[in-house]
Amino acid sequence: MVKENLAEVEARISKACERAGRNREEVTLIAVSKTKPVSMMEEAIGAGIVDFGENKVQEIVDKYEAIPQKLNWHMIGHLQRNKVKYIVDKVCMIHSVDSLKLAETISELAVKKNVVVPILIEVNMAGEDTKFGVAPEAAPGLVEAAAKLPGIRVNGLMTIAPFVENPEDNRIHFRNLRKLSVDITGKNIDNVSMSALSMGMTGDYEVAIEEGATMVRVGTGIFGARNYAVPDSL
Numbered sequence: 001m002v003k004e005n006l007a008e009v010e011a012r013i014s015k016a017c018e019r020a021g022r023n024r025e026e027v028t029l030i031a032v033s034k035t036k037p038v039s040m041m042e043e044a045i046g047a048g049i050v051d052f053g054e055n056k057v058q059e060i061v062d063k064y065e066a067i068p069q070k071l072n073w074h075m076i077g078h079l080q081r082n083k084v085k086y087i088v089d090k091v092c093m094i095h096s097v098d099s100l101k102l103a104e105t106i107s108e109l110a111v112k113k114n115v116v117v118p119i120l121i122e123v124n125m126a127g128e129d130t131k132f133g134v135a136p137e138a139a140p141g142l143v144e145a146a147a148k149l150p151g152i153r154v155n156g157l158m159t160i161a162p163f164v165e166n167p168e169d170n171r172i173h174f175r176n177l178r179k180l181s182v183d184i185t186g187k188n189i190d191n192v193s194m195s196a197l198s199m200g201m202t203g204d205y206e207v208a209i210e211e212g213a214t215m216v217r218v219g220t221g222i223f224g225a226r227n228y229a230v231p232d233s234l
C-alpha cells in the first residue's frame with residue numbers, strides 16, 4: 001500500500017511543480033511516519049524515500065536504533081528543551097523552533113556534540129490558539145537572535161496550516177509565509193538562509209508547492225490514517 005500511495009503523492013507533486021513552473025528537485029518530500037511501524041517505513045525506504053518526519057523524541061530515538069540505513073530524520077513536532085539532548089546529533093533538521101530559549105538549548109547541546117543543526121522557525125500564520133509557533137510579526141526578531149548562536153543555522157520557516165476542507169483556504173497562509181521569508185531575506189542577516197519553506201501536509205501540499213514550498217510533510221497520504229488510541233508497535 002505504501003508504494004502505491006507514494007506513487008500517487010509523487011505524481012501529484014510533479015503536477016503541482018509543473019503548474020507552478022518549478023523543478024521537481026526544488027521540493028523535498030518528507031514522509032511523516034509518526035505512530036507508524038518500522039515495517040511501513042522500510043516499504044517507503046524501498047521506494048526511495050530517505051526523508052522522514054517524526055514529532056516525538058522517543059519515537060525518533062527508537063526508530064533511529066531500529067533502522068540500519070542512514071536516513072534524514074526531521075523533527076517536526078513541539079520540542080521540549082529537556083529532550084533536545086536525545087536527538088540533537090540524530091536529526092538533519094528541527095522544523096519546530098518557536099522560542100529563543102529552545103534555540104539556545106539546541107545551540108548549547110550542538111556545540112557540546114560538535115555538530116551544526118539546521119533549524120526552521122515555526123510560524124503560526126493563522127493565529128490559532130491550539131498551535132505552537134511564533135506570530136508572523138515576531139519571526140524576524142527570533143531569526144535575528146537565533147542567528148547569533150553557535151551550533152545552529154537558521155535555514156528557513158515552517159508552518160502548520162489550519163485543518164480545512166478546501167485546501168484553497170490555506171493558500172493565503174502559504175503565500176504569507178513565503179512573503180515573510182522574502183522579507184527576512186531582505187534584512188541580510190549574517191548566518192541566515194531562508195532557502196527552506198516547510199509547508200503543506202496531506203490535505204494541502206499541492207497548494208503549498210504552488211506557493212513555493214521546498215519541503216512538504218505528508219503522513220496520511222503515504223501511510224494511511226493514524227490511530228492514536230492504539231499505539232502501533234515498532
Ligand SMILES: *Cc1c(COP(=O)(O)O)cnc(C)c1O
Nearest residue numbers: 032055076201202217218219220
Ligand atoms: C502529523 C504531521 C504532518 C503530517 O500530517 P498528514 O495530514 O497526515 O499528512 C505534517 N506536519 C506535522 C508538523 C505533523 O505533526
